[in-house]
Amino acid sequence: MSVISELSKIRNIGITAHIDAGKTTTTERILYYTGVSHRIGEVHEGNTTTDYMDQERERGITITSATVTCEWKDHRINIIDTPGHIDFNIEVNRSLRVLDGAVFIIEGVAGVQPQSETNWRLADRYRVPRIIFINKLDRTGADFYRAFDTLKEKLDIIALPLQLPIGIEENFVGVVDLVEMRAIVWEGGELGAKFNYQDIPADLKERADEARQLLLDTALAADNEAMEEYFEKGDVAVATLKRAIKKGAISGEFRPVLCGTAFKNKGVQPLLDAVLDYLPAPDEVEGIRVAAEEGHEDEDPTLRRLIKIDPQAPFAGLAFKIINDKYGTLTFVRVYSGTLKSGDMVMNTTKDHKERIGRMFQMHADKRAEIKEVTAGDIAAFVGLKDTGTGDTLAAADDQVILERMAFPVPVIDIS
Ligand code: GDP
Numbered sequence: 001m002s003v004i005s006e007l008s009k010i011r012n013i014g015i016t017a018h019i020d021a022g023k024t025t026t027t028e029r030i031l032y033y034t035g036v037s038h039r040i041g042e043v044h045e046g047n048t049t050t051d052y053m054d055q056e057r058e059r060g061i062t063i064t065s066a067t068v069t070c071e072w073k074d075h076r077i078n079i080i081d082t083p084g085h086i087d088f089n090i091e092v093n094r095s096l097r098v099l100d101g102a103v104f105i106i107e108g109v110a111g112v113q114p115q116s117e118t119n120w121r122l123a124d125r126y127r128v129p130r131i132i133f134i135n136k137l138d139r140t141g142a143d144f145y146r147a148f149d150t151l152k153e154k155l156d157i158i159a160l161p162l163q164l165p166i167g168i169e170e171n172f173v174g175v176v177d178l179v180e181m182r183a184i185v186w187e188g189g190e191l192g193a194k195f196n197y198q199d200i201p202a203d204l205k206e207r208a209d210e211a212r213q214l215l216l217d218t219a220l221a222a223d224n225e226a227m228e229e230y231f232e233k234g235d236v237a238v239a240t241l242k243r244a245i246k247k248g249a250i251s252g253e254f255r256p257v258l259c260g261t262a263f264k265n266k267g268v269q270p271l272l273d274a275v276l277d278y279l280p281a282p283d284e285v286e287g288i289r290v291a292a293e294e295g296h297e298d299e300d301p302t303l304r305r306l307i308k309i310d311p312q313a314p315f316a317g318l319a320f321k322i323i324n325d326k327y328g329t330l331t332f333v334r335v336y337s338g339t340l341k342s343g344d345m346v347m348n349t350t351k352d353h354k355e356r357i358g359r360m361f362q363m364h365a366d367k368r369a370e371i372k373e374v375t376a377g378d379i380a381a382f383v384g385l386k387d388t389g390t391g392d393t394l395a396a397a398d399d400q401v402i403l404e405r406m407a408f409p410v411p412v413i414d415i416s
Contacts, residue, residue, distance in 0.1 A: 007283045007309065007377045009075040011275055012098065012334070016123070017105035018113035022135040026105055026262040026271075027068075027079065033268055034070035034077070067321075067332055067379050069362040069369075072272045078379045081321075098320045098334040098379070101129045101279030103271065108134050108142035108259070111150030120155050129250045131274050133267070134259040137165050137172045144168065144259055151257065158254040160218050161211050162245070163270065165259055166204065175259060175267060176200060176208045178215050179245070180238055186266040216241070222248035242277050249278045250285075282377030283309045288318070288336050291393075291402040307403065311376045313337040314396035315346065318403050319388050330361075330381040331388055333374075336403065338396060340380075341373040349402045350392040358384035 017023040067080045080099055102123055106112050112120075123130060134147050144165045151159040163175040166183060174185035181197045200208065220227045220236065223244035230236045236244075248254045256278055260267015287308040289301050307316055315338030319331050340346065344357050360380045361368040374380035388394065393403045 006375070007311075008281045010282055010377050011075060011077045011279055012080060012100045012282060012377075012379060013077060013275055013279055014080050014099045014102045014128075015105065016102055016116075016119045017135075018107065018110075018115040021105045021107045021113070021116070022262045023105055026103075026133065026135065026268065029262050029265060029268045030077075030079070030272060031068065031070055033272065034072050067363055067381070069364055069379075073276060075276050076378075077272070077275060080379070098318065099126075099128050100282055100285050101131075101275070103275065104130050104132045105135050105262075106132060106147060106151070108136040108144060108147050108261075109139050111147040112154040117154055127252065129252065129279055130255055131249060131271075131278055132159065132255055132257045133271055134257065135262050135267075137168060137259055138170065138261040138264050138266070140169055142169055142172070148257065151255070158218065159257050160215060160245075160248075160254040161257045162215065162274070163258050163267075164204065164208055164211055166200065172261060172264075172266065175270065176204065177270065178208060178212045179241055181212065184270065186264075215245075218254055219244040219248055222251065222253050246278045246280075250280050285309075289404045291404045301404065304404070305401075307336050307401070309376045310337045311339055313376070314399050314401075315340050315344075316393065316395045316399070316401050316403060319385075319390060319392045319394060322388075322390055328383055329385070330383060331385045332379060332381050333394060334379050335374050335376050337376045339373055339375045345397040346394045347397050347399060348388050348392050349395045349400055351387060351389075353387060354397060355385050355388060355394075357382055 015023050015027055017026075067078050069076060069078050071077070104116065104120065104123075106116055120130075132151065134144055136142055137144060148159060148161065151157060162179055163177055165172055166174045166176060166185065174183060176183055176197065183197055183200050197208075216230065216236070219241060220230050223240075226236055226240045226244040229240055245256055249256050256274065258267065258271055258274055260271070262268060287306050289304045289306050292299060292301070292304060307313075315335070317333040317335040317340070319333050321332040323330050323332075340357060340360075342357055342360050345354050346357055347354055360371050360374060360382050362371055362379075363369075363381060368381075371380060393401065395401045
């Protein structure tokens with residue numbers, strides 16, 4: 001597998017929400033489904049979601065960890081914890097810096113709440129590509145369309161539905177997928193197809209047809225080639241439409257919206273698909289810039305040297321979170337360039353001293369996996385760094401580069 005195709009299979013994302021909107025539940029469900037994806041052969045029909053959830057709870061799930069790594073359809077998704085509480089804005093700031101994309105969860109009853117607005121503005125500042133998940137559609141009082149309207153009113157964005165709900169409150173059973181034009185219905189957390197697109201109720205069908213047209217008009221405007229294909233053939237292939245949606249999502253022209261209920265396990269698998277389809281891989285964002293020299297903090301950041309995501313270049317990474325647990329101190333590092341092996345010496349260029357890298361790990365839901373090396377675009381947790389703090393740059397031993405502390409990788413618009 002080439003290095004680039006490896007990179008294309010990584011997503012570094014955050015999940016952010018107003019408190020109680022369902023961030024924890026959604027993360028749990030993601031870990032459940034991505035765990036299942038490894039062991040699909042062992043999952044029997046009768047082995048319900050709930051059984052597994054109980055086991056997860058007993059294990060004291062690692063979602064409180066700084067990052068969790070999971071696998072979905074041959075891709076690796078690193079979920080970086082972004083604290084949601086309002087007084088953690090410094091933390092949110094810090095973690096947004098290392099994200100390539102984010103999932104914004106809003107509530108199906110209340111819609112956009114104040115804290116979502118705050119986090120949204122922060123994500124704007126760092127130009128983080130985003131997809132939106134309207135959660136809790138099973139709750140009494142839930143209204144997808146009203147919640148959807150609050151996106152436009154409070155966030156002043158072009159929100160673009162990729163799905164519409166089938167039923168609502170206790171009758172919420174699934175979604176119409178407007179991209180692939182199919183109905184997805186869940187039973188007991190398992191995907192089941194009860195009816196197809198042609199058979200959805202007439203009033204919903206009308207709405208879905210309208211929403212599909214809006215999707216085509218809006219998404220294709222983000223991609224000239226896709227637009228040409230549409231005019232030539234009168235329709236576009238699913239892959240073409242997905243590419244156009246991804247372009248628009250990365251540039252922020254519009255924000256794709258999905259929906260469901262994490263708690264009742266409806267909508268989580270398509271959300272994971274959307275992370276792969278519409279949020280960028282590490283090499284689809286521009287990279288990170290070196291820090292401004294003292295006295296030059298106000299200069300145009302684009303004048304400063306850009307560190308591109310390049311596994312062949314000298315090593316450079318940012319320590320973005322440090323946690324102490326029963327195993328000792330874990331330093332989470334986002335690697336921007338080069339490759340680092342355990343045992344290597346690195347230079348902490350922020351503090352101007354050398355340290356040796358000990359063991360390194362990736363954190364999975366139920367275990368930590370030791371790895372021998374970590375490459376540009378990826379994230380790893382290092383054990384035993386003694387004098388490295390949050391925000392410090394680690395670089396190749398003979399290098400002096402210091403990475404921008406607060407700047408976020410600027411999206412590359414052209415991803416074709
Ligand atoms: P967080 O504060 O954003 O992490 O929210 P949690 O995931 O802890 O959820 C807050 C509460 O809402 C918990 O009691 C969850 O069980 C509940 N909850 C989360 N998602 C859903 C959902 O889709 N439907 C319903 N009815 N409740 C949910």
